Amino acid sequence: MTTGPTPPTTPPETTIRSQDWYATDLSGRHYSRHAFIDVDLTESTGRGAVFDQCTFRGVRFNVSRHSGSAFTNCTFSHCVFFDTHFSDCKLTGSLFEQCSFSLFEVTGGDWSFVGLPGADLRRASLTGVRMREADFTGARLEEATLTDVDLSGAQLHSANFIRCDLQGSDLSSLDPLTVQLGQATISLEQAAVLMTAMGVNVV
Incomplete structure (x- = not known):
């Protein structure tokens, strides 16, 4: 936990x-x-x-x-x-x-267990960062870039990922029913992970 x-x-x-x-x-x-x-x-x-x-x-x-x-x-x-x-x-x-x-950018590094609840990270760029068990509860990430980010165990409830680029990131902790994902960019593999989280059998 x-x-x-x-x-x-x-x-x-x-x-x-x-x-x-x-x-x-x-x-x-x-x-x-x-x-x-x-x-x-x-x-x-x-x-x-x-x-x-x-x-x-x-x-x-x-x-x-x-x-x-x-x-x-x-x-x-x-x-x-x-x-x-x-x-x-x-x-x-x-x-x-x-x-x-604003115009915030993080490349690489370890940001595990970081607390960013309610943070306004619209259009921020986070790439190749380890953010295991980070707290993004209620964070605003519209049009942000979160590529190749390790979000395993992260708290993502009520986060806004509208038009966010999530390609290559670990979305195993993301519940698509509790976040906003409209027009977000993900890979087919990530889509399968989200569908499985929703209880859908992907074959």
Whole structure:
């Protein structure tokens, strides 16, 4: 049974508040149990950075690029992800609350157990990402791209996949009776999986 992500349960040891980190290179930095409040990370970059059990509140990640970095067991609250790219990053166990996503892109990496309930991910691009047991309950994914994504064990109830490209993704946890799939793009193999979930014998 999926229990969802586990955000930090201990208070942060250090708080960084209202700092201008515009275009900062975060490569190789390591933060544990830090709280980032109203920090501007616009156009920041980072390769191999590590954030563990950190809290991000009101942080602007606009036009930032993160590669091979880790944001594990973190909480993102009221953050802005405009034209933000994550490549081969690890975000296991992290939770997103009331964040905004525009031109959002994730390529590769491990986002298992991530919480994105109710997230507005319209037109987002998620490709080749491991998202096992992720929580997409009530998420909006209209016209999004979710190709070759491992969604095994994911919570997808009430999610909106209208006109979403789902080709190559694991849809074994998707109940077509509890989501919106109008005009979504899937393969014949995926269609057979969905039909089986509906109790139809595919021969």
